[in-house]
Amino acid sequence: MDTSATKTRVVIVGGGFAGLACARQLAKGDDVQVTLIDRNNYHQFTPLLYQVATAELGSGDVATSLRQSLRAHANVDVKMSEVMVADPGSRTVTTRDGKSYQGDFLVLAAGSQANFFNTQGAEQHSFPLYSLEEAERLRSRVLAVFEDADRDPGLVDKGALNFVVIGGGPTGTELAGALADMINLTLPREYPDLAVKRARVYLVEHGSALLAPFSAEAHDYAARALQRKGVRLLLGQAVTEVATDHVRLSDGSVIPTRAVVWAGGLMAAPLADNSGLPRGRGGRIDVQPDLTVAGFPRVYALGDFANIPGADGHPLPQLASVAQQCGVWTATNILAEIAGKPRTAFHYHDKGIMAMIGRDAAVAEIGKKRHELEGPIAVAAWLGVHALLMSGVRERIEAFVDWAWNYFGRVRPIQVLDRCNENRIDWGEDTERTTTTH
Numbered sequence: 094m095d096t097s098a099t100k101t102r103v104v105i106v107g108g109g110f111a112g113l114a115c116a117r118q119l120a121k122g123d124d125v126q127v128t129l130i131d132r133n134n135y136h137q138f139t140p141l142l143y144q145v146a147t148a149e150l151g152s153g154d155v156a157t158s159l160r161q162s163l164r165a166h167a168n169v170d171v172k173m174s175e176v177m178v179a180d181p182g183s184r185t186v187t188t189r190d191g192k193s194y195q196g197d198f199l200v201l202a203a204g205s206q207a208n209f210f211n212t213q214g215a216e217q218h219s220f221p222l223y224s225l226e227e228a229e230r231l232r233s234r235v236l237a238v239f240e241d242a243d244r245d246p247g248l249v250d251k252g253a254l255n256f257v258v259i260g261g262g263p264t265g266t267e268l269a270g271a272l273a274d275m276i277n278l279t280l281p282r283e284y285p286d287l288a289v290k291r292a293r294v295y296l297v298e299h300g301s302a303l304l305a306p307f308s309a310e311a312h313d314y315a316a317r318a319l320q321r322k323g324v325r326l327l328l329g330q331a332v333t334e335v336a337t338d339h340v341r342l343s344d345g346s347v348i349p350t351r352a353v354v355w356a357g358g359l360m361a362a363p364l365a366d367n368s369g370l371p372r373g374r375g376g377r378i379d380v381q382p383d384l385t386v387a388g389f390p391r392v393y394a395l396g397d398f399a400n401i402p403g404a405d406g407h408p409l410p411q412l413a414s415v416a417q418q419c420g421v422w423t424a425t426n427i428l429a430e431i432a433g434k435p436r437t438a439f440h441y442h443d444k445g446i447m448a449m450i451g452r453d454a455a456v457a458e459i460g461k462k463r464h465e466l467e468g469p470i471a472v473a474a475w476l477g478v479h480a481l482l483m484s485g486v487r488e489r490i491e492a493f494v495d496w497a498w499n500y501f502g503r504v505r506p507i508q509v510l511d512r513c514n515e516n517r518i519d520w521g522e523d524t525e526r527t528t529t530t531h
């Protein structure tokens with residue numbers, strides 16, 4: 094007998110850290126029927142995206158099938174579709190193909206997208222790093238400039254091997270370190286005829302330090318670790334323009350480049366625009382301490398999609414651990430409400446933060462303690478900490494084995510230049526060659 098009609102229906106948008114955790118926890122409720130909608134059929138493990146972008150890991154190491162992750166739960170249905178509109182009043186969402194899904198509860202967990210802060214040309218010409226698709230595009234661009242420069246070494250004078258990373262937060266810092274390692278350790282062997290040592294990684298940060306959420310000592314440690322790898326730090330500088338062949342900085346200088354990575358900020362995914370819900374910083378949905386939206390007691394917003402008040406009144410940071418914990422909390426609140434019990438305010442259990450700076454350095458802050466780690470221990474600690482966030486045991490083991498193999502072998506087996514994702518670079522005439530450069 095089909096009992097789904099009598100069950101409480103919950104519609105979840107987004108199978109990221111928040112949505113997936115929520116679905117798994119809800120699945121434990123006997124009288125609940127969950128529909129999880131994601132525009133992809135996989136969950137992406139974002140902390141490892143920069144390893145995909147620098148050819149250290151393959152896409153399969155960081156993506157898990159949502160259906161496989163949830164197949165043990167008969168009361169969870171997965172739909173691959175992009176939600177275009179959410180109507181909080183009726184708790185209904187409508188997908189790109191015109192289908193509507195209505196729930197007794199609606200959970201919005203659609204994550205983030207890059208925020209270009211209206212920087213001229215940034216959206217058109219830079220490579221953000223928030224999704225697996227974006228990581229694959231960036232990898233193709235990095236490999237494409239090396240292939241082109243290998244065929245025509247004159248392109249190096251046009252800045253072909255200049256890589257500019259915009260934003261010195263954790264994503265930009267980690268990526269700059271990984272790019273430097275790729276250039277220093279792997280590519281000289283792959284391109285013996287090319288002057289790979291002329292490649293440059295620039296990290297541009299408009300603030301005065303890297304890794305803003307960390308302590309001052311960690312800022313210095315990260316800066317020293319990157320400089321040791323040859324990364325040029327441009328602190329206190331903003332990018333004012335990104336073009337096909339250069340970036341311009343706030344001091345008027347120009348860096349010729351064909352590979353600009355945007356790690357300069359995040360805002361809520363586009364669905365927030367079409368939800369009619371109150372939005373605060375970063376366009377994120379403002380939620381109450383119990384994670385519901387004011388005026389809509391059965392509508393929740395979670396993870397990166399929401400401004401979640403922390404214990405000190407400030408919004409919690411955009412972290413996988415925050416997203417995962419609030420996914421579980423939301424499910425618990427929904428199950429409580431179904432059982433006639435009150436909802437409770439979300440409490441985030443902060444286990445600390447960690448950033449990997451290339452393959453041999455990491456900084457971790459747990460409580461008031463700071464740990465600087467070097468070499469294989471740094472890699473193992475980072476993976477150990479993040480393995481807890483990974484959804485599948487298989488992925489944990491495979492990513493660990495692949496990464497360890499590449500670490501000791503200094504190889505990048507995933508050097509796949511995907512032309513579907515990468516338009517050929519138009520090298521044209523470089524208009525900026527006469528301008529001051531770094």
Ligand SMILES: Cc1cc2nc3c(=O)[nH]c(=O)nc-3n(C[C@H](O)[C@H](O)[C@H](O)COP(=O)(O)OP(=O)(O)OC[C@H]3O[C@@H](n4cnc5c(N)ncnc54)[C@H](O)[C@@H]3O)c2cc1C
Pocket residue numbers: 106107108109110111112130131132133135136137139140141142143174175176177202203204205222223224264362363364395396397398411412413414415416417447
């Ligand atoms: C490069 C990088 C490295 C990071 N490293 C770390 C780290 O080391 N540690 C850490 O704690 N955090 C890290 N983060 C932050 C962390 O990834 C986020 O905080 C976390 O992913 C937020 O989870 P979420 O579920 O809110 O969103 P996401 O994980 O982004 O999931 C959102 C989901 O919604 C789907 N979606 C979006 N729009 C729609 C739509 N309209 N219709 C259907 N589906 C939709 C997406 O496909 C996606 O699956 C990193 C982020 C990045 C970009």
